[in-house]
Amino acid sequence: MSLSSDNANSMIGETPGLGVAVSHMAYQVRSLRFQYHLFSRGAANWVLDGLTFEVEAGEILGIVGPNGSGKTSLLKLLAKVLRPRTGDIALFGLDLGAMPQIEVARTVAFVPQESPQVFPFTVMETVLMGRYPHHHGAKWSAGFGWESAEDVLIAERALQSTDLTHLAGRSVMDLSGGERQRCMIARALAQAPQILLLDEPTAFLDLQHQIEICAIVRRLKEERGLTVVLVSHDLNLASQYCDRILMLKAGALFRLGPPHEVIRVDVLRAVYGCDVLVDRHPESGVPRVTMPRYLSTKNVEDRL
Amino acid sequence: MAPLVVTSVALSLICLQFGTQWIGLSQIIDIVGQILREGTVEPELIGTTGVILIQVRLPRVLLGFLVGACLASIGVVLQALLRNPLADPYVLGVSSGAALSVALAILLGVGTTVVAVSVLPLCGFAGGMLSLVVVYRMAVSYGRLPIHALLLAGVILNAIFSAMIMFVTSIMEPNRSAGTMTWLMGTLTAPSYPALTIFACYLLGGLFLLLRQARRLNVLTLGEESARSLGIDTEHVKRMVYVLSALITGAVVSVSGMIGFVGMVIPHAVRFLLGADHRLLLPASACIGGMYLVSADTLARTLLTPTEIPVGIVTAIAGGPFFIYLLVWRKDRFV
Numbered sequence: 004m005s006l007s008s009d010n011a012n013s014m015i016g017e018t019p020g021l022g023v024a025v026s027h028m029a030y031q032v033r034s035l036r037f038q039y040h041l042f043s044r045g046a047a048n049w050v051l052d053g054l055t056f057e058v059e060a061g062e063i064l065g066i067v068g069p070n071g072s073g074k075t076s077l078l079k080l081l082a083k084v085l086r087p088r089t090g091d092i093a094l095f096g097l098d099l100g101a102m103p104q105i106e107v108a109r110t111v112a113f114v115p116q117e118s119p120q121v122f123p124f125t126v127m128e129t130v131l132m133g134r135y136p137h138h139h140g141a142k143w144s145a146g147f148g149w150e151s152a153e154d155v156l157i158a159e160r161a162l163q164s165t166d167l168t169h170l171a172g173r174s175v176m177d178l179s180g181g182e183r184q185r186c187m188i189a190r191a192l193a194q195a196p197q198i199l200l201l202d203e204p205t206a207f208l209d210l211q212h213q214i215e216i217c218a219i220v221r222r223l224k225e226e227r228g229l230t231v232v233l234v235s236h237d238l239n240l241a242s243q244y245c246d247r248i249l250m251l252k253a254g255a256l257f258r259l260g261p262p263h264e265v266i267r268v269d270v271l272r273a274v275y276g277c278d279v280l281v282d283r284h285p286e287s288g289v290p291r292v293t294m295p296r297y298l299s300t301k302n303v304e305d306r307l
Numbered sequence: 308m309a310p311l312v313v314t315s316v317a318l319s320l321i322c323l324q325f326g327t328q329w330i331g332l333s334q335i336i337d338i339v340g341q342i343l344r345e346g347t348v349e350p351e352l353i354g355t356t357g358v359i360l361i362q363v364r365l366p367r368v369l370l371g372f373l374v375g376a377c378l379a380s381i382g383v384v385l386q387a388l389l390r391n392p393l394a395d396p397y398v399l400g401v402s403s404g405a406a407l408s409v410a411l412a413i414l415l416g417v418g419t420t421v422v423a424v425s426v427l428p429l430c431g432f433a434g435g436m437l438s439l440v441v442v443y444r445m446a447v448s449y450g451r452l453p454i455h456a457l458l459l460a461g462v463i464l465n466a467i468f469s470a471m472i473m474f475v476t477s478i479m480e481p482n483r484s485a486g487t488m489t490w491l492m493g494t495l496t497a498p499s500y501p502a503l504t505i506f507a508c509y510l511l512g513g514l515f516l517l518l519r520q521a522r523r524l525n526v527l528t529l530g531e532e533s534a535r536s537l538g539i540d541t542e543h544v545k546r547m548v549y550v551l552s553a554l555i556t557g558a559v560v561s562v563s564g565m566i567g568f569v570g571m572v573i574p575h576a577v578r579f580l581l582g583a584d585h586r587l588l589l590p591a592s593a594c595i596g597g598m599y600l601v602s603a604d605t606l607a608r609t610l611l612t613p614t615e616i617p618v619g620i621v622t623a624i625a626g627g628p629f630f631i632y633l634l635v636w637r638k639d640r641f642v
Contacts, residue, residue, distance in 0.1 A: 083536070084535050104535065104540070105538030107538070108537050112536070113533070113536035118530060121391065121528070122387075122583040123579075124525070124583045128525070132529060135539070136538040147586060148522060
């Protein structure tokens with residue numbers, strides 16, 4: 004389920020920026036609260052309200068929940084793209100709020116749901132952008148410097164990991180949805196992160212590409228010891244590919260645990276307000292969600 | 308970059324030959340050699356041809372190159388920041404905002420004083436910055452900048468500013484308003500060498516500062532949240548590049564009026580030829596933009612000799628159809 008702490012420690016020790024291993028927990032989140040508008044009327048505007056949980060190093064954690072339950076906001080808070088109003092987040096034991104963004108970027112890579120590109124950058128150029136946090140040399144030249152041979156090598160490895168080597172010279176504008184998503188994951192890998200944050204990595208992808216992305220994520224966890232936190236709407240995908248699942252309901256943590264503890268009829272009824280069928284996956288035995296033949300939502304029952 | 312610099316120099320030499328009077332390459336070399344030997348540019352020594360070359364044509368070609376380089380570079384960086392391949396200081400109304408405040412300053416009599424050289428660019432900056440902020444505010448919705456909203460905001464702003472500029476010129480004294488009209492349409496006039504030097508330092512300094520943001524601009528095209536997650540202080544980069552753009556546009560407009568579409572045509576062509584990496588795109592666009600405007604200005608001053616066409620008309624006639632082409636046939640690439 005998760006790597007032994009020895010294993011995780013040696014992984015952290017390799018990163019130059021962090022020095023000594025401080026914690027085998029990738030993230031420790033304590034009473035996290037967040038809202039977008041500071042001065043909005045009413046107290047009911049908390050997007051996330053009092054979350055406390057931990058992410059173990061080397062696990063794949065899936066964040067699921069209904070629309071507007073705060074999944075994407077939570078992911079952005081973990082990436083430090085957004086700042087929490089109260090509460091704190093520790094990244095391998097260090098206070099995320101106090102870390103410079105560029106140092107966070109050397110440990111955490113974030114892939115947003117959509118990455119529209121309107122300029123004809125090649126796949127290789129895009130992946131090399133992931134090397135920005137590792138630029139060397141004086142601060143004043145950081146905005147212009149070129150990538151080193153080492154950067155190119157790391158980018159090539161990232162392309163290999165995502166099966167994109169043959170498309171390296173292609174413009175990202177000409178890629179299909181699945182290829183573009185893989186390109187963005189490769190860009191994130193070029194950051195040489197320990198933690199990968201993915202927002203709906205399989206949204207808008209067809210079946211084959213969904214399986215492809217999931218296989219890549221699984222492989223990255225196993226080969227590179229990456230910690231992955233991914234947001235998904237797809238409960239079956241989360242159930243099959245995640246070690247643990249965090250279920251959000253209206254900005255609060257509803258349940259956190261391995262798939263068989265979270266993907267249950269009673270939990271789904273309480274969170275989504277509708278009855279579904281849950282059985283076992285024929286191959287892996289993890290819970291599988293199916294829609295019932297006749298729609299029966301809680302509201303309908305209530306009205307009857 | 309080296310081939311581009313060589314081509315730029317060669318093209319400028321060719322353009323120097325054209326004019327009301329043809330000055331051949333051998334004559335140019337003669338005159339330059341004479342000046343270097345004598346160490347003076349006295350009219351008695353270098354003759355009428357020499358005066359035309361040194362006092363009229365050369366500064367105008369240099370100014371044209373600078374203006375073209377700046378317009379193309381501003382086009383590149385605005386397109387990157389707004390993630391919109393159709394952005395251009397002219398289309399977004401930044402140029403007309405700058406022009407309006409410069410026209411106002413001229414109306415109030417600044418244009419006749421000695422400080423004009425330094426004050427007019429600052430007026431242009433104020434107007435350009437104001438229009439950038441207004442266009443941005445008008446177009447942004449939920450943190451996104453839809454391409455059509457941005458273009459529409461530019462059109463509206465252009466319409467309002469054009470009306471105000473016409474009003475300002477209509478209440479000027481007749482002789483001054485004629486000059487202002489020619490300037491507004493986009494005209495290059497030979498500057499004095501001290502003015503050209505100040506101007507060149509100011510603009511080249513600005514371009515250098517923009518170039519230093521090239522790698523960050525690359526990353527910013529991934530989107531602001533991605534850029535922030537990659538360790539870039541996006542607000543700082545945006546503020547810096549917008550202010551620099553407004554400063555440069557203001558200075559360019561104050562000296563040459565509204566020259567349109569250079570900032571849209573050139574970056575597109577260069578991206579097509581050399582790719583989208585701003586570390587190459589930005590300096591290459593500056594070079595090619597400079598060459599483009601020097602050529603356009605050569606056409607403007609020779610096509611209907613002895614009359615001159617404002618160079619802004621030449622670039623608009625060449626660039627307008629290109630804009631239509633992008634909007635009609637290539638919109639699937641970015642909308």
